[in-house]
Amino acid sequence: METATPKVKGALRSRKQHLSFFFDNEKVLGTLMIAPAVVYILALVGFPLVMAFVYSFSDITIGSSDFGFVGFENIKSLIGDFEFKLALKNTILFTAVSMIIVLVLAKILALILVKDFRGKFIIRALILMPYVAPISLGVIGWLWMLDSIYSPINWLLQRTGLFGPDFWPMWLCKPNLAISAIIAVHVWRMLPLATVIMLAGLASIPQDIQDAALVDGAGYFRQLFQITIPMMLPIMLVAVLFGIVFTATDIIIILVLTRGGPYNSTQVLVSKAFYTGIDAGDLATGAATALFLFPLLAAVAVFMLRIARRTEVA
């Protein structure tokens, strides 16, 4: 009698709780929860990426269902192409120069924002604004700011006497000016994120260590270069990694401001891929152009993450 009752109860309970046990199982619930994200990534990132790889080794075009496998022909012809080389050079130039400027400015901004001062809230909000605004709207704003006839920047600089009465640079119409303008807008766009990352890195340095450096007699620059920057290095690398990937793969700024012009002087790999693959219909060459930087960017990412890890662990 005494043993029978618990048995019956146990059986009842197990039937009632069968479903909840099923969901309590981490394997089941975990898989269920992560499934939408996995499906999303596979369908919208994984599948197109695989297709791009396949296309880049083929002779496929828009408006034809012919599909021939050509191996490395597309890439070979790209390497010999003058316009492609220019786009590759621009991609590297824009990324490298804007990243260096972003790093220096973000570091300075973070050092300012970590201090307490009146109006800090407003300054911080203004600095973070570009990151919150939709990128295309922001760039359209820049298109107007840099307009060849109505540029408010030129007007302002002329009024304040910095530009002479006959000096009116057409920012987006001269190759060198256009390159500078594109880099400036890239900096404007990346700066908020980099600043936030740097701020986090700065805040993660314990106050005790800053105090210790002060007591040990370090001046401002010794503290900055021997304590603050080395301790922030891992997180600065994260900022650089994001910056490189975002800048090297960005198309919006080029598309809105210059469309790669004048004379292809601001064409980058992504815009070139778009114009070749979609506008001109040569899907295969476009895919090959777009994927050209893939191995390089992947290598950069792995390299940066390894450095970040080593400074963390060793």
Add this chain to the structure above:
Amino acid sequence: MQSTRFGKPNQKEEPLSQVETQSLFKHFGEVKAVDGVDIVSSDEEFLVLLGPSGCGKTTLLRMIAGLEKPTSGDILIGGQVVTHLPPRARGIAMVFQSYALYPHMTIYKNIAFPLKAMGMAKDDMKKKVDWSASMLAIERLLQRKPRELSGGERQRVALARALVREPNVFLLDEPLSNLDAKLRTSAREELYRFQKDVSITTIYVTHDQVEAMGMGDRIAVMNAGKVRQLGTPDEVYSDPADMFVAGFLGSPPMNLIETPDRIVGFRPESFLPQQMHEGIGDLVSLPFTVTRIENLGADRLVYGKLEERFGHAAVIANLPTSFTSYAIETKQRYDFAVPRKDVKFFDPRTELRAEPIPL
């Protein structure tokens, strides 16, 4: 060791390393973190700032270090006003609670950092670092990084880094509180001997009364931004200046009993059965009824209530367990007594020590 230290003997005439604060205030908005502190350390002294958390002891230390600007008042080191000097110009070295070692540098570079900031030549620097490391027996750790070290080793590195500049004053901010309990006892011993060896004036902040009593030449007991009492460990323990000091020191703290015009205080360890006081002299008899007994190994804590005329006040007696002959049971009444010289009186309004009253 002392005479040859730092290669500059015979400088003892001037109190180079005397620290003095003159009516020092530090207010953070409404909060009076340090509220008028005047203390003078003597040369080569181990001075402990003791108090509960939030009493302003760390703020006081940080002001002496120059990491915090006082709202008003002055700080003097070696007779010089240093109130407006940056930390590096004060001739001080500080050890932080977290040790604050530079994680990306080797131990050698950590210790050499203050010397590098002074612009010392490489050869001299190496000699100094080696000397400092040998003082703390950490020579074999010099090529490691801080994260490869144990808590005790890190503490030694922090001390070596502080020592290497030959400061006039050491400032230590709870340097033992990050160590586990067992290590803390040996570290306390080491730190004490280290201070005596290098004979550098040391100001030591702690909330741990055992550390304060064990290491301090003098203790400044602080509460609510004020120094309540400054004296030797024996003075602050046996002769508390006010009720806060009486209640803060000692575990369990002093028994404080309200009478109509005085607060009467006596330590649990002087509150013993009458016959254990034999031959001591003038006693105050306080019969009490036992409510609870705690055996703590070395000590037996006896909780109980005094009789009617003391308002049945709850008191604690601390009997050494070695007095096993005296059996005590709960709910029984015993004749306990305190030597008259051990009874302290406090004014209930000012909470300060007051004239004795007949008991």
